[in-house]
Structures are given as C-alpha cells and as structure tokens.
Amino acid sequence: MQKEIFVNVNPTEVRVAIREQGDLVEFLVERPDDRRIVGNVYKGVVKAVLPGIQAAFVDIGMEKAGFLHVSDVAEGESKLADLENEGVGGPRRGRREPVQYPPIETLLKKGDTVKVQIIKEPIGTKGPRLSAQLSLPGKFCVVMPGLEYIGISRKILDRQERVRLKRIVQKAKPRGYATIVRTAGEGVEEAQLEHDITSQVEIHRKLEERDQRGKAPCRLHEEVGMVIGLVRDLFDEEVKRLLIDDEDEHHKLEEYIHGFAPELERRVLFYREKEPIFDHFGIETELEKVMRRQVWLKKGGYLLFDHTEALVAIDINTGKFVGKKSQSETIFQTNIYAAREVARQLRLRDIGGIIVIDFIDMDREGDKQRVVAELKNSMRRDRARTKIFDITPLGLVEMSRKRVRPSLIHFYNEDCSYCNGSGHILTSESLSNRVETILRRIAARVRERKFQVRVNPVLAHYLRVNRIEILRDLEEEYRVELHLLDDPRLHREHFEVTTLETGRDLLAAVTR
Numbered sequence: 272m273q274k275e276i277f278v279n280v281n282p283t284e285v286r287v288a289i290r291e292q293g294d295l296v297e298f299l300v301e302r303p304d305d306r307r308i309v310g311n312v313y314k315g316v317v318k319a320v321l322p323g324i325q326a327a328f329v330d331i332g333m334e335k336a337g338f339l340h341v342s343d344v345a346e347g348e349s350k351l352a353d354l355e356n357e358g359v360g361g362p363r364r365g366r367r368e369p370v371q372y373p374p375i376e377t378l379l380k381k382g383d384t385v386k387v388q389i390i391k392e393p394i395g396t397k398g399p400r401l402s403a404q405l406s407l408p409g410k411f412c413v414v415m416p417g418l419e420y421i422g423i424s425r426k427i428l429d430r431q432e433r434v435r436l437k438r439i440v441q442k443a444k445p446r447g448y449a450t451i452v453r454t455a456g457e458g459v460e461e462a463q464l465e466h467d468i469t470s471q472v473e474i475h476r477k478l479e480e481r482d483q484r485g486k487a488p489c490r491l492h493e494e495v496g497m498v499i500g501l502v503r504d505l506f507d508e509e510v511k512r513l514l515i516d517d518e519d520e521h522h523k524l525e526e527y528i529h530g531f532a533p534e535l536e537r538r539v540l541f542y543r544e545k546e547p548i549f550d551h552f553g554i555e556t557e558l559e560k561v562m563r564r565q566v567w568l569k570k571g572g573y574l575l576f577d578h579t580e581a582l583v584a585i586d587i588n589t590g591k592f593v594g595k596k597s598q599s600e601t602i603f604q605t606n607i608y609a610a611r612e613v614a615r616q617l618r619l620r621d622i623g624g625i626i627v628i629d630f631i632d633m634d635r636e637g638d639k640q641r642v643v644a645e646l647k648n649s650m651r652r653d654r655a656r657t658k659i660f661d662i663t664p665l666g667l668v669e670m671s672r673k674r675v676r677p678s679l680i681h682f683y684n685e686d687c688s689y690c691n692g693s694g695h696i697l698t699s700e701s702l703s704n705r706v707e708t709i710l711r712r713i714a715a716r717v718r719e720r721k722f723q724v725r726v727n728p729v730l731a732h733y734l735r736v737n738r739i740e741i742l743r744d745l746e747e748e749y750r751v752e753l754h755l756l757d758d759p760r761l762h763r764e765h766f767e768v769t770t771l772e773t774g775r776d777l778l779a780a781v782t783r
Contacts, residue, residue: 272652274510278498279548280517287501288554291652295557296618298679301497308389309675310494312405312478313337314487317383325375328398329387332488335398339387341375343402384487392676405478407471410503410531411456411464412440414471418449426454436464443468448475455507463531499527504654506535516542561619562680568592568612572605576616578680582625585613589631599638602631606642614649623655623674632666643668689762697764699733706734706766707741713768713777714749721752721771728757730766 272291279286289297301307313331320327327344328336379385391400407414421440423433436452443465444450450468478492485491494500498515502524506513515521521541528536542548549555560566566574571591577584587609592601613628628646633639639662646668650657656673663669676682686692697705706726713722726734734742734755746753754771761767768778 272509274505276501276505276510276513277548277552277554278513278515278517278520280515280520285497286549287498288549288558289505294615295554296615296652298558298561298619298621299497299501300679300682307392307494307497307500307676308399309392310389310408310500311490312386312388312492314482314485314489314491315385315387315401316487317379317381317385320376320379320381322374322376325372327375327379329385329401330488331387331389331399331401332490333393333399335393337387337389337399337401338397339379339385339401339403341372341378342370343390343400343404344375344378386482386491391674394674394677394681405475407474408453408503409467409471411453411459411467412471413451413453414444414468414475415449415451416475417447419447420449420451422449422451424452424454424456427452427457429457432457439464440468445472448472455504467531498524502527506532508535510535510538513539514542514548515539516548562683566612566616568605568608570604570608572608574609574612574616576620576622578678582627583622585626585628587628587630599634602633603635603638603642606630606633606638607645610642610646611649614646614653617650617672618653618655620679621676622678623672626670626672628668628670630662630666630668646670699730699737702730702764702766703734703738706730707738707745709766709768709778709781710745710753711749712781714745714751716781717770717777719770719772719775719777720750721754722777723754723756723767723769723771725756725758725761725767725769727761727763727765728759729763731755731757 275290277288277290279288284300284302287297287299288295289299315329315331315337318328318330318336325341327339329339331337385403386405387401387403388405389399390402393399404418405416407416421437421444423436427433427436436456439461440450440452448468452464456464456467474492481489481491495503498520502513506528513524515524518541521539524539525536528539542551544551547555549558564576566576567590568574571589573588573590575586575588577586587606589601589605592605609628609630616622617626630642633642643659643662647659650659653672655675657670659668659670661668687694690696706724710722710724742753742755745751752771758767766778767776769776
C-alpha cells in the first residue's frame with residue numbers, strides 16, 4: 272500500500288498528514304506548549320498508595336500526579352507479549368491465565384522514589400498513566416532494561432528470518448536487556464540491528480546517570496519529537512514520499528534517515544512552493560470535515576459521531592442511498608461502505624476507548640458476518656491496538672481502540688460556554704413556561720407588587736409576541752405590575768426578577 276506523508280511546520284504548531292492510496296487516514300498535531308509526552312521517563316515520588324484499587328499516585332513534576340497500577344509495576348511477561356505482538360491484528364496465540372499480582376503496598380510505599388515512563392497522556396481530569404517497566408524503542412528493535420528476553424514480532428512469519436534475527440540479537444544485546452525485534456527489522460542487515468540495539472542501550476545508560484544525579488521529581492529522558500518518532504515508526508518502502516515545508520527540519524530528517532535507511536533518503540523532499548503545503552494537496556479542505564458530527568458515505572449514506580463520557584457512539588444511516596435491487600441489498604451495501612469509513616475515521620480522529628457502532632439492521636446472518644469481517648479487515652492498517660466483537664442481536668458492534676492521548680476533537684475543541692457542552696438549550700416555549708411559573712410563585716409569596724423582569728432579547732421577543740395575553744392575565748389575577756426589559760448580557764436560559772422600587776432580588780427570595 273502506497274503512503275504519502277506531508278509535514279507542515281509553523282511557529283505555533285507542527286502538523287502531519289498521512290495518506291494511503293490517496294485517502295487521508297491519519298492526522299497528528301503538536302504544539303510547543305503541548306508536546307507529546309508518551310515515552311518520557313521521570314524520576315518520581317510516590318505520593319499515595321491505594322490498596323483498594325491496587326495503584327499508586329506518583330508526583331513526576333507535572334500538574335497532575337501520574338497513575339501507576341500494580342500491573343505496570345510487576346507486569347513482566349504481559350508487557351513483553353504486547354510488544355512482541357505489536358498490538359495489531361486479532362487475538363494472541365493461546366489464552367493466558369489471569370495474572371495474580373502482589374499487593375501494591377508490598378511493592379511501593381509513600382515517599383519512595385521510582386523510575387517511571389509515561390504510557391498514556393493526561394486525558395480529561397485524569398493524570399498520565401505510568402509504567403515502572405521502561406521500554407526504549409528504536410527503528411528496528413525495542414529494548415527493555417531489567418529483563419532477560421529475546422522476541423521477534425509475530426508479524427514476521429518466515430521461520431528462517433526469525434532464526435536469523437534471534438541469532439543477531441543474542442550476539443548484540445548485553446545482559447539485563449530484553450529485546451524485541453519490530454516488524455521493520457525484517458530483512459535488515461546485522462550491522463543496522465546491532466547499531467539500533469547499541470543506541471537504545473546507550474540511551475538507558477545516560478538515563479541511569481541522570482537518575483543518580485537528579486532530585487525527584489525530574490525528567491530523565493525525553494522521547495524524540497513527533498516528526499522524528501513518526502519517521503522512526505512508519506518510514507519504510509511503502510512510503511512514496513515525505514514532503515516537509517521547513518528547511519531546517521528537512522535537514523534533520525535527512526540526517527536521521529541516513530542513519531538507518533540511506534536508500535530512502537531521496538524520498539524526503541523539501542516543499543518549496545509559495546502556496547501552503549496543506550492547501551496545495553487539498554488536505555486543509557479534508558481536515559475541515561474531521562470536526563463535523565456527520566460524515567457522508569459513497570452513494571449517499573452517512574455516519575453520525577456522538578462522544579460521551581464513557582464511549583463514542585457511531586450511528587449509520589442510508590440517507591439518500593436508495594439502491595437498485597432490494598432493501599436488504601441497499602442496507603448491506605451501506606453497512607459495508609460504513610465499515611470502511613468507520614475504520615478510516617477512527618484513525619483520522621484518533622478516537623480511543625470504547626466504541627459502539629450501530630449498523631443498520633440486517634436479516635441475513637451472512638451479511639452480518641461480512642460487515643464485521645470488512646470492519647476488521649479495514650482496521651488492520653491501524654497502528655493502535657484494537658479489539659472488535661461480533662455483531663449483537665440489536666445490530667451493534669462493540670469494539671475498543673487503545674487510547675494514548677485525547678482524540679482530535681478534544682485537542683482542538685472545548686465545551687461550548689453557552690450550552691456547557693450539552694449541545695442543547697431550552698426552547699423559547701419551555702423558558703416562557705418557567706418564567707411564568709416563577710412569576711406566579713413570587714406574586715403569591717411577596718408583598719411587593721411592581722416587578723422588573725430582565726430577560727435575554729430573544730426570550731423577550733417571544734414573550735411579547737406569543738405570551739403577552741398570559742402575562743396580562745397574570746397581572747390581573749395577582750394584582751401586580753410587570754415591566755419586561757431586554758438584557759443582552761443575560762444567557763438565553765437566565766432571567767432576573769427584582770422589585771421596581773428597591774431592586775430587591777425576588778428570584779433569590781423564592782428559590783432558596
């Protein structure tokens with residue numbers, strides 16, 4: 272599959288767009304004050320140990336303490352298996368028994384210093400997720416200090432190649448370092464693998480030197496920047512070209528790629544045109560659609576994305592698509608198009624956590640299986656670890672996608688200050704009913720007879736046009752005077768009721 276990578280560098284942010292077969296599939300962004308911190312290593316101080324949840328909170332010098340679960344202190348084989356599998360494609364071979372971990376209080380106590388690595392960025396109100404088992408990734412290998420193990424990516428299937436790689440690693444790695452050969456290591460020369468392992472071991476040794484000198488909390492190691500990290504993890508024979516619009520960053524990339532794949536260096540190009548790079552290649556237009564709730568499919572169907580605290584719900588509709596044969600065939604085709612587009616959108620929007628997809632109901636069992644198979648096949652290109660379950664009787668597919676950082680919509684957006692993130696406000700009719708109810712309560716409870724009612728101009732107009740007779744009946748019934756005033760400073764759902772003579776807050780008097 273042919274890939275293209277486009278990098279836009281400016282003083283406020285660095286943006287990276289990845290296309291596969293001409294389709295935009297990934298978008299990454301990094302800002303100077305909001306750099307990605309997954310992979311950073313810190314010397315932290317244990318602030319609290321909580322046996323009830325088998326976890327500790329660790330101060331690493333950030334605004335929020337990091338969360339360290341017992342499984343990330345004594346994880347051993349489970350961590351190695353995840354790395355060897357590289358989190359892609361289906362279940363692991365065999366079924367592991369649930370791991371029984373020792374009590375967290377036997378491993379850590381308040382005030383301990385501990386070396387930890389960030390494995391998940393802060394999301395919402397949660398601090399970063401930490402691990403005490405370090406993993407240092409290179410282009411071809413991942414090195415894990417403190418363990419003795421040699422592993423080969425399960426996606427390298429050739430038996431002779433696996434034997435060759437294992438022999439090279441046995442020769443190159445020092446004692447006390449587990450080493451996993453990544454998929455990118457397949458077919459790589461011995462000298463390149465040895466250099467990759469040596470580089471990561473040297474990083475760890477420097478990290479240990481800083482650990483001896485540094486006072487907790489402090490940072491011991493910073494992961495490479497977004498662009499270099501992306502090139503390290505993605506740049507291979509499938510990448511047709513990488514275009515970058517900053518000359519200094521272009522030179523840095525050339526030097527980095529020359530170190531592990533000089534034959535690919537010619538594919539790193541400096542974009543020289545005056546037109547912005549994302550405009551020139553039509554990426555900016557595509558990115559404008561990423562934040563939308565609705566995504567149109569081929570033939571006229573569409574998806575709807577709704578984010579909640581616990582999960583993301585995706586609804587599929589036929590929309591304008593009427594098909595040519597039968598209703599069941601139209602529904603099936605819409606679901607197939609949707610499965611492909613859902614996989615692309617999850618990568619593009621970087622949506623993680625629990626995801627529920629509401630496919631259109633299908634009667635034929637074979638159609639259901641083909642739709643789920645299409646979704647699983649489309650997700651194979653995703654670098655994040657995913658798990659997809661079969662379709663339920665209600666037509667739902669439940670899946671999970673590993674969440675490492677906030678999704679794109681949360682990175683770029685904040686809750687609306689007007690609706691507080693709900694996406695809804697009360698109708699004018701509902702607000703009018705509320706105002707009338709409160710006025711009746713006030714008129715029945717207070718002695719004052721002249722009320723000043725301040726409301727948003729939109730509500731004031733509705734009251735004057737649609738409720739003026741009701742307000743007059745209220746005045747007559749309770750023998751009061753109502754003076755309605757427009758106040759553009761007020762939120763549409765807020766209003767004030769005061770006495771005309773003294774300005775006393777009557778609303779507060781009856782709602783305490």
